[in-house]
Amino acid sequence: MDGIDVRNLEKQYQVFRKREGVWASLRSLVTRQYTTIRAVKGVSFRIEPGEMVAFLGPNGAGKTTTLKLLAGLIYPTAGTATVLGHVPWKREIAYRRRFALVMGQKNQLWWDLPAQESFRLHKEIYRLEADVFERRLAELTELLEVKKLVGQPVRELSLGERMRMELIAALLHSPDVLLLDEPTIGLDVVSQRKVQDFLKHYQAEQNLTVLLTSHYMKDVQALCQRAVVINEGEIKHDGPLADIVDRFSTFKVIDLLFAGDQRPQGLERFGEVFDDQFPRAKLKVPRQHVPEILTGLLSNYSLEDVGVQDRPLEEVIAELFTSTRADAEDASGPTGDDGRSDPAGARR
Numbered sequence: 032m033d034g035i036d037v038r039n040l041e042k043q044y045q046v047f048r049k050r051e052g053v054w055a056s057l058r059s060l061v062t063r064q065y066t067t068i069r070a071v072k073g074v075s076f077r078i079e080p081g082e083m084v085a086f087l088g089p090n091g092a093g094k095t096t097t098l099k100l101l102a103g104l105i106y107p108t109a110g111t112a113t114v115l116g117h118v119p120w121k122r123e124i125a126y127r128r129r130f131a132l133v134m135g136q137k138n139q140l141w142w143d144l145p146a147q148e149s150f151r152l153h154k155e156i157y158r159l160e161a162d163v164f165e166r167r168l169a170e171l172t173e174l175l176e177v178k179k180l181v182g183q184p185v186r187e188l189s190l191g192e193r194m195r196m197e198l199i200a201a202l203l204h205s206p207d208v209l210l211l212d213e214p215t216i217g218l219d220v221v222s223q224r225k226v227q228d229f230l231k232h233y234q235a236e237q238n239l240t241v242l243l244t245s246h247y248m249k250d251v252q253a254l255c256q257r258a259v260v261i262n263e264g265e266i267k268h269d270g271p272l273a274d275i276v277d278r279f280s281t282f283k284v285i286d287l288l289f290a291g292d293q294r295p296q297g298l299e300r301f302g303e304v305f306d307d308q309f310p311r312a313k314l315k316v317p318r319q320h321v322p323e324i325l326t327g328l329l330s331n332y333s334l335e336d337v338g339v340q341d342r343p344l345e346e347v348i349a350e351l352f353t354s355t356r357a358d359a360e361d362a363s364g365p366t367g368d369d370g371r372s373d374p375a376g377a378r379r
């Protein structure tokens with residue numbers, strides 16, 4: 032089967048726990064104490080060929096672990112996965128020629144050599160024909176605007192330039208599946224945009240299947256329509272990116288523009304005032320109370336303009352993660368009267 036198919040995938044790590052103190056350390060040399068970390072706890076999802084899906088979650092959620100499993104770098108503890116019909120951890124050569132993994136935090140190019148030397152190595156590894164290789168290299172360096180830099184040692188490149196070289200190295204062999212682990216981490220806004228634009232264009236043109244992790248919601252919004260959200264090794268949401276705001280945002284923002292030159296009093300009664308710059312102000316209000324709050328505002332103040340907005344995806348996701356954590360710590364159950372604020376209620 033094409034695409035990516037993940038079923039009940041589980042990965043546990045055994046970590047050696049060192050005891051405190053000299054005597055305890057010596058003793059633990061003899062009786063080693065291990066703890067089990069369940070990094071990925073039975074996740075399932077499917078990605079269709081040609082889809083670009085965001086894989087979101089807070090630090091330590093299990094994203095990189097899942098990508099490493101899909102790249103065949105590590106073995107799962109349980110469960111199955113196929114990518115383009117291959118079981119990744121069997122490490123078949125036929126699979127290696129069809130996917131690529133790019134990790135923003137890891138340098139895969141030779142540090143002291145010009146990028147073009149690493150590219151030549153890839154040519155040999157993937158047994159690319161000379162003319163195919165030259166053509167691909169010319170195309171990619173052109174698209175990513177790094178043609179002039181391929182002869183410079185990688186260590187002399189800026190982070191943004193290096194990242195673009197990493198992408199070239201990953202794409203030279205024309206993979207059908209691309210696993211991207213934070214490809215824009217640490218990049219400035221301009222470089223981030225370059226990488227985003229390139230990925231958008233290239234993915235559509237080549238009909239690549241992409242799974243992308245990023246902590247930058249700008250990347251995600253620019254590139255993906257669908258998001259799989261993972262937290263503490265479990266899938267919390269799988270569906271349209273736009274649904275995340277609808278489903279998890281417990282608040283909306285009311286934008287107010289006051290008429291007259293008197294700063295209005297008592298706005299706090301209606302919600303949390305967070306951007307108070309007379310004649311403008313913003314109010315954060317529970318979404319289920321928006322209609323009555325609007326009525327109250329209109330009858331109490333003289334307003335030039337009023338607007339209701341969803342909160343930015345970034346904030347909603349941050350809230351989703353903190354509330355799931357709070358949920359785990361305090362098992363008192365759902366909060367909020369419409370169930371929207373209950374991330375546990377959203378679990379599948």
Ligand SMILES: Nc1ncnc2c1ncn2[C@@H]1O[C@H](COP(=O)(O)OP(=O)(O)OP(=O)(O)O)[C@@H](O)[C@H]1O
Nearest residue numbers: 044046068070088089090091092093094095096097
């Ligand atoms: N090699 C390893 N040995 C032991 N534990 C590990 C190992 N790799 C990851 N973990 C643990 O597994 C959990 C998931 O880690 P993972 O790197 O998959 O998270 P992540 O979602 O990629 O986070 P981030 O957003 O910070 O990159 C974490 O608790 C982490 O400490």
Ligand SMILES: [Mg+2]
Nearest residue numbers: 094095096212
């Ligand atoms: Mg990670």
